[in-house]
Amino acid sequence: MSHNQVICSNCGLDNICLPRGLSQAEIDNISKVVKAKKTIQRGDFIYREGDNFKGILAIKSGSAKLIANDSHGNEHILNILLPGELLGFDGLSTEKHGCAAIALETMTFCILPADSMDQLFQNVPSLTRELFRHSGEKMLEDKNQLVLSKRPAEERLAYFLISLSERLKRRGFSSSEFKLSLTRQEIGNHLGLALETVSRLLKKFQDDGLIMVQNRFIQIKDIMSLRALLQPLD
Amino acid sequence: MSHNQVICSNCGLDNICLPRGLSQAEIDNISKVVKAKKTIQRGDFIYREGDNFKGILAIKSGSAKLIANDSHGNEHILNILLPGELLGFDGLSTEKHGCAAIALETMTFCILPADSMDQLFQNVPSLTRELFRHSGEKMLEDKNQLVLSKRPAEERLAYFLISLSERLKRRGFSSSEFKLSLTRQEIGNHLGLALETVSRLLKKFQDDGLIMVQNRFIQIKDIMSLRALLQPLD
DNA sequence: CGTATTATTGACTCCATTCAAAGATAGTGG
DNA sequence: CCACTATCTTTGAATGGAGTCAATAATACG
Numbered sequence: 001m002s003h004n005q006v007i008c009s010n011c012g013l014d015n016i017c018l019p020r021g022l023s024q025a026e027i028d029n030i031s032k033v034v035k036a037k038k039t040i041q042r043g044d045f046i047y048r049e050g051d052n053f054k055g056i057l058a059i060k061s062g063s064a065k066l067i068a069n070d071s072h073g074n075e076h077i078l079n080i081l082l083p084g085e086l087l088g089f090d091g092l093s094t095e096k097h098g099c100a101a102i103a104l105e106t107m108t109f110c111i112l113p114a115d116s117m118d119q120l121f122q123n124v125p126s127l128t129r130e131l132f133r134h135s136g137e138k139m140l141e142d143k144n145q146l147v148l149s150k151r152p153a154e155e156r157l158a159y160f161l162i163s164l165s166e167r168l169k170r171r172g173f174s175s176s177e178f179k180l181s182l183t184r185q186e187i188g189n190h191l192g193l194a195l196e197t198v199s200r201l202l203k204k205f206q207d208d209g210l211i212m213v214q215n216r217f218i219q220i221k222d223i224m225s226l227r228a229l230l231q232p233l234d
Numbered sequence: 235m236s237h238n239q240v241i242c243s244n245c246g247l248d249n250i251c252l253p254r255g256l257s258q259a260e261i262d263n264i265s266k267v268v269k270a271k272k273t274i275q276r277g278d279f280i281y282r283e284g285d286n287f288k289g290i291l292a293i294k295s296g297s298a299k300l301i302a303n304d305s306h307g308n309e310h311i312l313n314i315l316l317p318g319e320l321l322g323f324d325g326l327s328t329e330k331h332g333c334a335a336i337a338l339e340t341m342t343f344c345i346l347p348a349d350s351m352d353q354l355f356q357n358v359p360s361l362t363r364e365l366f367r368h369s370g371e372k373m374l375e376d377k378n379q380l381v382l383s384k385r386p387a388e389e390r391l392a393y394f395l396i397s398l399s400e401r402l403k404r405r406g407f408s409s410s411e412f413k414l415s416l417t418r419q420e421i422g423n424h425l426g427l428a429l430e431t432v433s434r435l436l437k438k439f440q441d442d443g444l445i446m447v448q449n450r451f452i453q454i455k456d457i458m459s460l461r462a463l464l465q466p467l468d
Numbered sequence: 469c470g471t472a473t474t475a476t477t478g479a480c481t482c483c484a485t486t487c488a489a490a491g492a493t494a495g496t497g498g
Numbered sequence: 499c500c501a502c503t504a505t506c507t508t509t510g511a512a513t514g515g516a517g518t519c520a521a522t523a524a525t526a527c528g
Contacts, residue, residue: 068381076381090377093370098377121355121362128355128362135369136327142376143324143332147302147310149383150426153516184475192384194517199476215475215525387484417506428485433508449493449507 008034026124033116039108042181046087046101046109053091055113056131059083062107063181065190066090068099077190079141080104080164080182084171086134104181149192151230156191157201158229161211165220176223180216242268260358267350273342276415280321280335280343287325289347290365293317296341297415299424300324302333311424313375314338314398314416318405320368338415383426385464390425391435392463395445399454410457414450 008031022030037060040046046057046064059081066078066087078099081087091097095114112120121128148159169175180187184202188195205211210226212219220226242265256264271294274280280291280298293315300312300321312333315321325331329348346354355362382393403409414421418436422429439445444460446453454460 068377070381076384078377078380089370089373091370093367093374098370098374118359118363121359125352125355129352132365132369133327135366135373136323136325136332139323139369139373139376140327140332142373142380143302143312145380146312146376146383147304149380150310183473195474196476196518197516200516203476418508419506429506430486430508431484434484437508 022124022126022130026126029124030112030120030127033113033120035111035113037108037110039106040103042103042105044103046103047091047097048100049097051091051097053088053095053097053114055111055115055117056086056088056092057101058086058110058112060108060110063104064101064107065104065182065186066099066101075189077186080190082164082167082171083173085167089135089138092135153191153193153197154201154204155230156193157187157198157205158226160187160191161205161218161220162223162226162230165223176220178218180218182216256358256360256364260360263358264346264354264361267347267354269345269347271342271344273340274337276337276339278337280337281325281331282334283331285325285331287322287329287331287348289345289349289351290320290322290326291335292320292344292346294342294344297338298335298341299338299416299420300333300335309423311420314424316398316401316405317407319401323369323372326369387425387427387431388435388438389464390427391421391432391439392460394421394425395439395452395454396457396460396464399457410454412452414452416450 008027035055047054049067049069061083063083064081064087066081068076068078070076081101087101088097090099144159144163148156151159164178164180165175168178182190184195184198187193188198191198193201202211202213205226206213208225210220210222212221242261269289281288283301283303295317297317298315298321300315302310302312304310315335321335322331324333378393378397382390385393398412398414399409402412416424418429418432421427422432425432427435436445436447439460440447442459444454444456446455
């Protein structure tokens with residue numbers, strides 16, 4: 001079913017997705033095993049906690065959230081994933097996913113199937129490095145989140161906005177204007193804040209001229225001052 | 235310098251360190267590139283933030299802490315590493331270490347050198363899986379820490395003690411009695427609590443009959459009740 | 469258009485921090 | 499071996515940041 005395949009070398013995301021820094025031959029090698037682009041809707045599960053690991057996924061469009069559930073049924077939003085970013089690493093170690101991934105809006109993605117990974121490791125060693133690189137990047141992000149979790153509410157929200165802005169920029173989207181596909185509740189959950197606190201702080205940031213908020217649309221007006229709020233994180 | 239080499243197949247840690255689940259031939263293959271065991275003292279840096287990535291390290295004895303520094307010079311203890319555990323993953327993505335590692339006491343470790351990794355990926359594909367497994371495990375730990383960072387102080391400390399106990403057990407040490415090579419300050423830093431809060435809670439746990447504290451020696455008396463404190467995490 | 473979900477805003481409360489001071493422990497050198 | 503110092507720990511009291519509760523307003527949705 002060749003019409004069903006994604007050709008990495010023709011993909012608009014090729015510079016930000018997996019094949020970065022690989023040779024043409026290597027990309028072709030990957031193209032052979034990368035599975036068809038799939039489309040799913042807002043609220044759909046990409047995978048659930050406990051699901052068998054099927055492979056690493058690359059988001060082509062839309063966004064997703066990573067969810068861990070505790071035994072009281074509380075959701076914890078671990079991360080937001082944007083176009084061009086990879087997910088699925090939480091299943092790499094145990095063959096079972098350690099958390100769930102849910103679409104925040106209509107989204108499409110590719111799959112690097114688990115069962116072809118060993119073979120790829122041998123044929124495309126630089127892909128292995130690339131995967132480790134991504135995996136390491138995720139850990140650095142986790143590190144930042146962890147450091148951040150000890151900081152006051154204002155800094156957490158400021159960092160969240162800056163981080164989104166930067167990641168969107170890196171992917172070629174506007175860094176100063178974007179729609180958050182998250183409720184105040186979800187933002188608060190992700191940052192460990194009450195939804196009321198998120199609401200109050202967004203208002204404060206707006207009053208201070210740092211951003212403009214209209215519902216879920218955010219416009220960053222003064223990135224410098226926003227950054228200044230989180231000196232401590234550098 | 236063969237006398238300088240660690241033979242993985244003769245290593246007491248072989249079941250908990252890298253070679254888990256590998257064939258004899260594969261272990262031999264690794265043995266060839268794993269570098270000499272090194273010994274360092276309390277307070278010594280294993281690597282610093284910004285250092286070039288030299289490889290993945292396996293702790294043979296002693297313990298270490300992973301430190302991130304923010305621009306105000308505050309240390310953030312990201313993690314504690316115990317014997318048999320691997321470190322260095324924070325340098326895997328960028329070739330530069332994203333945080334520092336410091337010995338908490340006299341310790342010894344082996345090195346899987348970075349420059350032999352590509353070669354190993356090709357010759358020992360299952361090692362690659364094994365490394366990904368470890369790397370994924372670290373992410374799951376980070377996930378737990380992240381979920382935990384939103385919980386009240388009591389739960390954080392309880393989880394910290396339980397987690398240490400379990401990890402020590404897995405490595406063949408006593409799970410009910412151990413010495414914490416960390417000050418109250420450091421525990422607090424790691425958990426995002428004031429050192430006074432740590433002190434008060436340890437006292438409270440002792441008063442409640444959950445543990446015995448004597449300086450940095452901890453004895454777990456009632457693991458069940460301790461666990462009960464963190465129902466929410468499961 | 470009406471209903472459900474999401475967001476804002478205010479008042480009150482509480483957990484953990486900060487400040488402060490005294491007590492314990494470890495390490496050092498005379 | 500003891501005194502002396504530096505570091506670490508305990509404990510109390512006061513403060514404050516963010517959570518909770520509650521009521522209203524705005525927005526999305528069928």
